[in-house]
Amino acid sequence: MNIFDIKQSNRNRIYFYIREKGLATTKDIAYDLKLSLPTVTQNLDYLAKQGLISSEDKVVNKSGGRNPIAHSYVADVKVAIGLDIAKNHIISTIVDLNGDDIKHIYQKIEYKRNDGYLKLLGEAVERIIESAQLDRGKILGVGIAVPGIVNHEEDYVVDGRVIDNTGMTCEEFSKYIPYSTKLIHDSYASVFSESWMSSELHNAFYFRLCHSVGGSVLLNDNIYLGDGLYSGEVGHLNIIPNGKQCYCGQKGCLDAYCSAEVLENYADGDLDLFFERLEQGEERLIKVWDDYLNHLAIAVSDIRMLFGCKIILGGDVGVFMQDYMDVLYEKVSRRSPFGEDSRTFLTPFKKKKYSVATGAGLYFVDKFFNNM
Ligand SMILES: [Zn+2]
Incomplete structure (x- = not known):
């Protein structure tokens, strides 16, 4: 489905x-x-x-x-709102029919599983509507993207260990949001915003390098979920036997090596700061980043072998990836058993920032077009 x-x-x-x-x-x-x-x-x-x-x-x-x-x-005859809910932020965005985010607001808010937090979500929606002086009649709906495995048919989180939202329903998240809402797995939201921008892409693997590592498989223009709804959850590919502890309980998962947190931990929890300092040539960070890319290269090579399709790097870390692609190309190409040049299949996201929030909003834009 x-x-x-x-x-x-x-x-x-x-x-x-x-x-x-x-x-x-x-x-x-x-x-x-x-x-x-x-x-x-x-x-x-x-x-x-x-x-x-x-x-x-x-x-x-x-x-x-x-x-x-x-x-x-006419791009703004209807608009949708997208919310990106993560451990440390709420990002809200307004998306027009062109797929462009015409307004976004980033709020550093820690996720909590309580009513107060749900109120904050309602307030985030209100705030962006008011700051854009939006005509409420134009709003198609509010897409709510969350980390975790989401059952999109029944609109609830099947497994939400990343931010403790297991079992939460769309209705709960929408308690203070008086519009049509839809709960969306954050990985799918970011894939959707990317595929919206690249109509020529029909098969691809999308990496989401955020506070948890995830991914999605796009096969013949459809997202392949698999029987257990977790297809593409490459954060739990075992890349180092008995390696670092992963939050899932296993050891050596990719998530433990390539989540944004791995980098942030070296820069006061601030990813921008990490890359700023890396750019300034801080030696310790150069080593951390090189390790990060080595582990990422293992996963990219494995995925290429598995699907043989284009691989797109997105998420919070993907935003910064462009400047470091040559290094990564080199590391990935070196692993190819067929001497393949990774430049031919590996690329960073086109859609840079706020891809999750934008994709969540695009759900309603897409629905609007499909119901035309
Ligand atoms: Zn794991």
Whole structure:
């Protein structure tokens, strides 16, 4: 079962075509998307009625004749709100139909399993609505992304040991949020925001290097969950037999070596500071970072062998990865049994910051398009 239906209907294709081109005529759309003119016209009428596109025919060309009607998209006719709930923060974001976050607020708030915290979630939603002076009628819903294995059909957390949310339901998280809500596994939310930006990607493995290490398998445009709903939880790949203690109870899991916390612990719990000091050449941190990349390279190589697909590095650490890719490419390529150059399959996230919150909001944007 997939919560994100990434395949696009003709209407979506037309809408996305217009969005990509900025301005497009009916004829262009029909030709490029290989659709009949009546199909295109019918869908354009629908999109215009919904306020999703506007059509302009006032432009007159040089020969004095009228130009064909050009259609353009209206991105903020509807918006969604996304929440990224983590151990030490609440990030709220407003996402328009273009998939852009038009506003985000980061709050350093420690997660607690109590009513007071749920009130803070309600307040976070209110705050972002007010700060953007948002027309409430535009809000499609609030996607709530949380760490942990989420049963998306029944809307509850099956296993939430990362922040102690096991058994919590969407209804509980939404107690003070007066809009449609949906609980979403944070890994899937970040995959969704990335695949939204890369329509050419159909198969990929997405790494999420946050306070816990996770991942998602994108197969034929769908997120593969597996029978136990934990497919892609690479944080618990055993990379060092009898190695460091993992929070899951096992020893030597990737999570114990590649979570953001491993780095933060060397910089007063501040990941930005870690990379700042690393950039300044602090010797101890250079060693810590090199170890981090060595362990990451093991996991990346294993995943490449398993799926043979593109691998994308995201999450809190993924944000900083761009500047260090050459080192990682070298480490991963060296492990390839087939002499493969890892540049051909390994890349950092396109969507840099707030990908989890954005992806959570995109759930409602996607749903909106699918119900059109
Ligand atoms: Zn583990």
